[in-house]
């Protein structure tokens with residue numbers, strides 16, 4: 001093994017979009033960027049995946065919405081967000097000022113809401129120009145949130161629906177199109193194949209795992225809505241296994257996430273077949289985590305003489 | 321929800337009768353920063369309560385009363401409740417040192433309690449909004465309940481000009497305020513003087529007759545003295561009557577204001593403590609037509625306004641974030657859980 005004396009090539013292609021490096025920040029854990037601007041060099045990130053955007057503003061679920069569990073966090077935010085009009089008017093100008101690619105996480109209660117949102121954003125920002133970074137560089141369809149009654153996960157569990165929604169959105173945008181998958185299904189590879197058939201540029205997995213915690217003193221659940229979505233280190237093995245299964249099933253890139261807190265965690269995902277990764281819950285405890293992870297991945301590549309990020313999956317020594 | 325209604329409630333902008341204590345506060349939020357702070361003091365001040373002091377980084381806007389910080393419970397693994405940072409309010413700031421009063425409750429505060437002086441703690445600060453300053457002719461009531469007394473001590477200290485230069489707080493002339501502090505019992509009441517004496521003794525034993533005093537010795541001792549001064553001026557209430565007024569801090573405040581406040585005087589209320597206390601004071605302020613500023617607690621994940629995890633139900637509908645819209649809310653903003 002030769003060590004590398006030049007910078008490794010960290011670029012990742014997601015359809016028409018080239019990410020400068022593989023480390024993004026996960027939807028819902030980084031707001032729309034501005035909240036973290038004092039703490040993180042946002043321009044240095046591989047991508048920023050925004051908090052979900054829905055058509056109408058959503059106030060979200062009753063509190064308490066959070067509880068820490070062993071190695072995990074259960075949240076029940078309920079996709080609280082300012083809604084499409086406020087996103088267009090108040091968030092786009094800030095996103096435009098960022099140097100990193102921006103992927104908007106989109107959520108709907110009906111199929112047509114997904115297309116309405118993407119259409120409205122496309123109309124506002126115009127057609128993508130070659131090599132230009134826009135205020136929005138792609139979409140991540142959230143077909144997989146466990147925290148709302150309608151939409152979200154219901155869509156994400158039906159392969160035909162996933163394919164149909166993906167295809168419809170594909171028709172209205174040339175920007176990168178990512179479909180986010182839920183681990184709360186029988187066969188995640190089936191859903192990933194449906195997204196690929198619908199012409200998604202990539203899939204991202206995983207969203208949170210359905211979870212519940214109960215206070216035995218009060219005999220009540222610890223979050224108001226009872227069940228929520230579990231994230232953090234507790235779900236990492238689930239995420240790695242999902243990525244491994246999905247990466248073997250589809251030809252499009254897989255973006256891995258779930259419990260990534262350090263470079264080794266990210267490398268597990270990359271070895272399992274991920275082309276890029278996202279960091280979520282770990283940002284809460286250390287906003288510097290994403291850029292520290294990036295440095296760690298680079299060091300690992302240099303030490304092992306790995307020239308290109310996309311060579312990492314081939315280093316996985318496991319007969320398939 | 322009604323169509324077109326804004327679900328993500330924006331905070332009803334409190335009419336600032338006067339810009340907040342810091343010039344930075346009026347229009348733009350001061351920068352926050354993640355930094356490693358040298359812990360210079362971490363000592364017991366009463367049963368189950370400790371006081372933390374750490375050195376403030378150069379160039380960072382000092383905290384103002386009502387603001388908080390989050391600490392990373394270093395030394396705890398994720399599997400032992402070490403995943404999320406924990407919020408604590410500032411209890412004082414002066415001479416380059418920030419202070420926080422905390423109760424040892426669960427794993428994270430236990431880990432903080434075990435943190436050695438001299439080590440450095442991963443912090444994000446300053447966070448949240450602050451208490452607006454009162455008008456010159458108002459009678460001011462400050463009420464702190466339990467571990468919620470910290471921010472009120474800091475606010476009170478900013479009134480009477482404790483350490484004007486160091487605190488970064490513009491001091492109003494001879495402002496006073498009646499400070500009411502409620503405790504479960506006398507054993508909970510901190511003694512900053514005793515803590516100072518114990519600390520001095522420890523240092524002498526460690527250093528050999530204090531021949532090499534720590535550089536932070538004077539600022540720590542001065543801060544402790546200022547805190548004690550504030551505490552000594554407070555009206556104390558205890559649930560069990562073991563010291564001062566027997567009953568809640570709200571009862572103590574009611575009794576006093578009935579006796580002393582001329583009806584015509586405008587009053588203003590500041591409070592931090594358990595939800596039932598805030599609920600009672602919110603109702604009281606409404607009844608009297610007094611402005612009130614109530615500091616809330618809620619579980620937090622990010623602490624910076626990004627995750628929407630720390631919300632409280634807003635009276636106007638929707639929710640407000642404790643970390644970014646608060647923690648200080650004006651009278652009428654929150655539906656308190658009584």
Ligand SMILES: Cc1cc2nc3c(=O)[nH]c(=O)nc-3n(C[C@H](O)[C@H](O)[C@H](O)COP(=O)(O)OP(=O)(O)OC[C@H]3O[C@@H](n4cnc5c(N)ncnc54)[C@H](O)[C@@H]3O)c2cc1C
Pocket residue numbers: 388401404405406407408409410420421422423424425426427428429430467470471616617618619620621642647
């Ligand atoms: C704005 C704000 C200011 C605060 N200021 C102070 C202060 O000055 N002094 C002080 O002693 N305490 C303060 N607290 C409360 C303090 O954050 C909790 O006591 C601490 O998080 C407990 O953690 P633990 O692991 O020791 O206990 P745990 O056993 O985890 O929890 C004990 C209780 O603390 C609360 N809590 C736990 N985790 C969190 C979290 N991530 N965010 C918020 N609350 C949580 C819950 O009510 C829980 O029931 C403040 C809280 C907030 C929101």
Ligand SMILES: Cc1cc2nc3c(=O)[nH]c(=O)nc-3n(C[C@H](O)[C@H](O)[C@H](O)COP(=O)(O)O)c2cc1C
Pocket residue numbers: 026027028029051052073075077079105142145180206207208230231232233235257258259260278279280281282627629
């Ligand atoms: C507080 C919180 C809010 C989230 N909001 C969203 C969201 O709006 N849309 C979405 O697709 N995923 C959302 N997620 C899921 C994350 O993007 C991510 O898939 C999941 O947390 C697993 O990654 P992690 O373990 O690194 O956090 C949210 C997660 C958390 C913890």
Ligand code: FES
Pocket residue numbers: 619620621622623624625626627628629630631641642643644
């Ligand atoms: S703790 Fe994340 S928004 Fe308040």
